[in-house]
Amino acid sequence: MSDLAICAWQKLELGTAITSPGNAAELRTGDWKTLRPETDREKCIKCGLCSVYCPEFCISENEEGYYPADLFYCKGCGICANECPKQAISMIMD
Amino acid sequence: MTKAIGLEVSLAIAEAVKQANVDIVAAYPITPQTHIVEELSVYVANGELDAEYVPVESEHTAMSACVGSSAAGARTYTATAAQGLALMHEILYIASGMRLPIVMTVANRALSAPISIWNDHGDIMSERDIGWVQIFAENGQEAYDLTIAAFKIAEDHRVLLPVCVNVDGFILTHMIEPVLFIDQKKIDAFLPPFKPAMTLNPDKPVTMGPVGVPEVYMESRKQCEEAIMGSRQVVAEVFSQWGQSFGRDYKLIETNGQPRAKVLFVTMGSQGETTMTAVQDLSESGESVGQVRIRLWRPFPREEFLEAIAGAEELIVIDRALSPGVYNGPVAQEIKALLYEQPQKPKIHNVIAGLGGRDVTVKDFKKMYEMSRKNELDPNYTIWGVRSDA
Ligand code: SF4
Numbered sequence: 001m002s003d004l005a006i007c008a009w010q011k012l013e014l015g016t017a018i019t020s021p022g023n024a025a026e027l028r029t030g031d032w033k034t035l036r037p038e039t040d041r042e043k044c045i046k047c048g049l050c051s052v053y054c055p056e057f058c059i060s061e062n063e064e065g066y067y068p069a070d071l072f073y074c075k076g077c078g079i080c081a082n083e084c085p086k087q088a089i090s091m092i093m094d
Numbered sequence: 095m096t097k098a099i100g101l102e103v104s105l106a107i108a109e110a111v112k113q114a115n116v117d118i119v120a121a122y123p124i125t126p127q128t129h130i131v132e133e134l135s136v137y138v139a140n141g142e143l144d145a146e147y148v149p150v151e152s153e154h155t156a157m158s159a160c161v162g163s164s165a166a167g168a169r170t171y172t173a174t175a176a177q178g179l180a181l182m183h184e185i186l187y188i189a190s191g192m193r194l195p196i197v198m199t200v201a202n203r204a205l206s207a208p209i210s211i212w213n214d215h216g217d218i219m220s221e222r223d224i225g226w227v228q229i230f231a232e233n234g235q236e237a238y239d240l241t242i243a244a245f246k247i248a249e250d251h252r253v254l255l256p257v258c259v260n261v262d263g264f265i266l267t268h269m270i271e272p273v274l275f276i277d278q279k280k281i282d283a284f285l286p287p288f289k290p291a292m293t294l295n296p297d298k299p300v301t302m303g304p305v306g307v308p309e310v311y312m313e314s315r316k317q318c319e320e321a322i323m324g325s326r327q328v329v330a331e332v333f334s335q336w337g338q339s340f341g342r343d344y345k346l347i348e349t350n351g352q353p354r355a356k357v358l359f360v361t362m363g364s365q366g367e368t369t370m371t372a373v374q375d376l377s378e379s380g381e382s383v384g385q386v387r388i389r390l391w392r393p394f395p396r397e398e399f400l401e402a403i404a405g406a407e408e409l410i411v412i413d414r415a416l417s418p419g420v421y422n423g424p425v426a427q428e429i430k431a432l433l434y435e436q437p438q439k440p441k442i443h444n445v446i447a448g449l450g451g452r453d454v455t456v457k458d459f460k461k462m463y464e465m466s467r468k469n470e471l472d473p474n475y476t477i478w479g480v481r482s483d484a
């Protein structure tokens with residue numbers, strides 16, 4: 001694929017090959033979701049388990065020590081909400 | 095002046111592949127395989143062909159190995175038939191989707207059940223949509239010539255698609271025919287070494303055959319569609335270069351018999367030669383009859399076909415495959431769909447003949463002609479010569 005994965009057919013590389021490694025990072029998978037995770041900071045104990053379980057690896061620690069999801073990639077699977085030991089994450093309509 | 099040598103057509107094809115100087119032959123060597131790959135393994139073992147010979151455990155793997163080797167930049171060849179082609183099915187789409195110029199001979203044979211090792215076009219007709227350029231040879235000379243030409247077509251950077259050369263199983267592959275072989279130097283001049291457009295190279299990493307998400311898949315398919323549509327022009331160019339270099343001219347659609355005849359037979363593959371004799375006999379007795387032979391099946395050469403049938407009142411379209419449940423054989427379906435848009439349409443009789451190796455002789459074609467004149471052929475389709483109690 002060319003630098004921009006989403007392009008006209010004429011710009012696709014031969015056989016849809018990828019010539020810039022890691023260009024899947026440009027693909028917004030976030031628009032596949034119906035529900036998005038929202039963290040209740042009162043309940044969150046900053047254990048980071050949600051980020052370990054996220055199959056998209058899209059949860060990371062911020063400066064305040066909380067673990068928000070990057071909604072550009074989050075597919076809304078709800079695994080984080082299911083795994084959170086404090087039920088701090090609720091899945092709400094996107 | 096070169097002399098024609100009598101040789102089994104499978105061996106003539108193996109010679110063509112050797113002369114094309116392939117780098118890799120990957121093949122499953124057991125039934126329904128022909129002598130083509132057996133002979134190639136002998137060439138490699140004897141050091142007459144500097145290539146890797148990969149005897150794999152199935153046709154699925156044969157085509158997978160071909161995909162890998164072509165991706166790595168090697169000139170790649172395989173051959174198969176019938177169930178073997180069916181077992182490759184999944185990977186055939188991958189080869190074209192990844193734009194890999196593999197060349198394959200298909201010795202057309204019937205698909206089981208019942209078990210058959212004899213000729214018909216059922217195997218390749220199940221693979222019409224694989225996105226490969228598909229050519230049909232009519233005799234041993236054509237099988238030899240078109241096999242070499244296939245590499246030039248496939249590897250042209252305007253095409254970069256796999257090409258399959260169809261030869262009728264047994265009727266051609268196991269027949270001894272006179273073939274004019276071409277001097278190696280001339281072949282080397284015609285077919286320069288393969289220059290891949292993209293290869294697997296650690297210095298310039300690429301991912302071939304990645305996931306095509308819904309945002310990409312359709313553009314990817316469109317790219318392949320454009321490539322195969324555009325290949326028609328390249329096939330015509332390569333055929334005419336072949337004519338200039340070696341004196342044997344090939345066209346996408348061939349015609350013979352009375353020019354602008356009222357009745358035209360439409361054939362594909364070796365059956366065309368038998369039909370030709372019938373057409374000649376009928377013409378000599380004053381009948382207005384001719385013949386159209388489809389050499390390029392994919393992409394289908396619409397303009398050339400329409401030009402070839404212009405003015406005809408009736409077509410007798412011979413299909414060597416059944417397309418169960420839709421009334422017509424695959425070739426007739428194609429032609430009927432094409433003619434729907436045309437203001438002038440000839441009447442079409444579809445005759446499905448020669449399934450599973452059943453002989454179709456000059457007499458049969460004459461009978462078809464006679465019946466069509468008397469309006470005795472089914473207006474839709476006839477399964478020719480099938481025994482019935484009714
Ligand atoms: S909903 Fe799924 S994808 Fe989104 S952050 Fe949670 S675990 Fe990750």
Ligand code: SF4
Nearest residue numbers: 044045047048050084
């Ligand atoms: S798993 Fe729950 S408690 Fe732990 S960091 Fe994530 S949201 Fe907070």
